[in-house]
Amino acid sequence: MTDDLDRELIGLLRADSRKPAATLAKALGVSRGTVQNRIERLVRDGTIQGFTIKTRPDASNRVRAVMTIAIEGERSGAVVRSLRGFPEVSAVHTTNGRWDLVAEIDVETLNAFSAALDRIRQIEGIASTETSILLATQKL
Incomplete structure (x- = not known):
């Protein structure tokens, strides 16, 4: 733990x-x-599964997504602390509006993506989530 x-x-x-x-x-x-x-x-214990490099988003076939998260009550601090323990979560942003947090997810496979979603959704204090897979990155 x-x-x-x-x-x-x-x-x-x-x-x-x-x-x-x-x-x-x-x-x-x-x-x-x-x-x-x-x-x-x-x-x-498998929490850290490897040490790696970062590449341009378009340089690999990884599964990348954003998960918007609604928090129950005043539990955002606890939820953010829990998300820090997920190697699949590359960043967490606070936001306004309907969603309290936006988590960036970066994994190697769809199976890993599905497993990460299942584990994240079990965090105490998360009321609801909505997740979108990032299909392509447009260079500006």
Whole structure:
């Protein structure tokens, strides 16, 4: 089970998985050993399934989508913290209007996409969601 420190660590690694453990430790306010142990545990338990590079959106055949999320009551902070633990979620945005959050999802396959949706929808505090797969990116 991931905690707030794990989620923050995952977020830092998502932004740059090549950051040295000492740099991550300083950003998190913990020891380098704590960071190394956390990373090892997250890899061992499958939370972190690999370290990768980012490419242009049109340079791969990945499944990318946006999920709009309505939150029950005042639970947005808890929902955002939970979403940080999902490697499939590349970004979360707060918004106004009908939807409280927009989550960007990036996975390798439709099966992984379906599994991620099922797991995200089970987060306590999510009232409803609507998801759209991004089919093509237009260069502006």
